[in-house]
Amino acid sequence: MSPGDPEADPAALARAQKKAAEIVLEDESWRRSLTDEQASRLLDEALKRADAWLARAARAGPLTEDSAYAAADEARRVLTQGTGTRGQ
Secondary structure (H helix, E strand, C coil): CCCCCCCHHHHHHHHHHHHHHHHHHHHHHCCCCCCHHHHHHHHHHHHHHHHHHHHHHHHHHCHHHHHHHHHHHHHHHHHHHHHHHCCC
């Protein structure tokens, strides 16, 4: 981070990460045809992607309530792509 970059608020980042995970976990329809092991790996990747999205957003400026929803959308894209391409 360069000297002029804003510092991310760790508490705000943690809250947004938790909220994004809760949003993603509300809908389990993406895992219908997956084994528990496959679903776990895909979910881990999706949540890592959401966390990375939020970390970038936090470095760019203060997180808003919408930030968690945007990060959850990013995670859902991973889940959708992962289940849509599985077995191909």
